[in-house]
Amino acid sequence: MREFDLVLHGATGFTGQLAAKELSLYAPPALRWAISGRSEHKLQELGEKHAVPYLVADGLDAPAVQRVADSAGTVISCAGPFQEFGTPLVRACAHAGTHYADLSGELGWIWQLIQELHPVAQERGACIIPASGFDSVPSDLGVYTLAETIRQSGDAIGDITGFYRLKGGLNGGTLASGVSQSRHYSPEDLQHPFLLDPDPTQSWDNRLMPPEREKVFEVRGLRSFAAPFLMAPVNERVVRRTAALLSGTSNDYGNDFCYSEFHRSSDKAKAKQISAALTMTNWALNKPVLTKLIERFGPKPGEGPSEQVRTTGLVELTLLAGDIDNPGHRLDWFFPGDPGNTVTVRCLVQVGLSLAAGESRATGLQTPATALGARLTERLFERDALLNSA
């Protein structure tokens, strides 16, 4: 029995405060939850607002984060960039057998965690789920759900292709994480398509890759055009880790499975603009002088989009199985609210509540789908009517 069922770390940041509000609205009344972070005065104010206790713990203070990990059954974290402040807390949770989830989309850091902490987390009974925000919960659970539908129809699970239509704004914390990743890893370090697999060196050769496509291409089945998607490198690799971890189980995606993901636009010219903007962003993030300018003129850590932008935002995910112009199966999910805050916080909080309720099915470094599977989808449904059709 720990002092708290759940601790929200990094609670005083932009997403952290939204997560605290979400918990205060949706946590079961009996849940013993608390907040933690580095700034005592902000924690005190937030703690009073939600009538919850707080713990002071700088992410780089190993004994302090150990106290957080020891005090809780589950920790969820919004304290990023995770590459900069995140590792001691995940390490402490893995060793204490404390379940943990966060908002990281920092591929290199997640890879590092898998290398260091998967065995110890398994041994101590901790379920660790990075990428529990907009990246990569909808993609990972969407593929898991569609794969189940295909399996039940008796068809084989082959190519699944994801298309996102999005509306929202950019957080300073997200920008800081992108800059941090570019400082620690080169694009070559992260290009391996199976980077997050249990053994990337083996799976490179014997797993299928998605078909090669033009940068911008027409998707007749959706009457749309597709462009490269900013979060695809993370989402695709998380989904592939899920496929690898499920291999040999009753949820096996099969040997013909592969996944790729794109941005969707109804207009070809807009799709070309999205593609060009992404190429420019990736180029700029790898030029130290330009990253300094991005940091200077972009939104700062602690800043994020207005309430109006957040509430009028949206996430639409469509997954097509087989030929994208004539798909055999299809899944459409709609999430109201902006991807980087409203949807992100909803996902993280439901992952945390599910872990705190003892619903995880695996230990070690997991993905949302391998750890919580259909139960997490149900929770997201229960939280709101999210699913349009499957």
Ligand SMILES: NC(=O)c1ccc[n+]([C@@H]2O[C@H](COP(=O)([O-])OP(=O)(O)OC[C@H]3O[C@@H](n4cnc5c(N)ncnc54)[C@H](OP(=O)(O)O)[C@@H]3O)[C@@H](O)[C@H]2O)c1
């Ligand atoms: N997965 C997704 O879809 C998604 C979406 C949005 C954001 N994110 C990620 O989530 C993270 C947070 O984003 P955000 O917009 O909330 O950023 P933010 O407003 O800058 O918040 C960062 C949080 O980290 C805390 N922090 C900073 N240094 C710390 C340290 N040394 N020890 C402990 N806490 C520390 C900050 O504390 P103070 O309040 O004291 O400054 C703050 O609570 C970022 O990494 C971002 O990339 C992911």
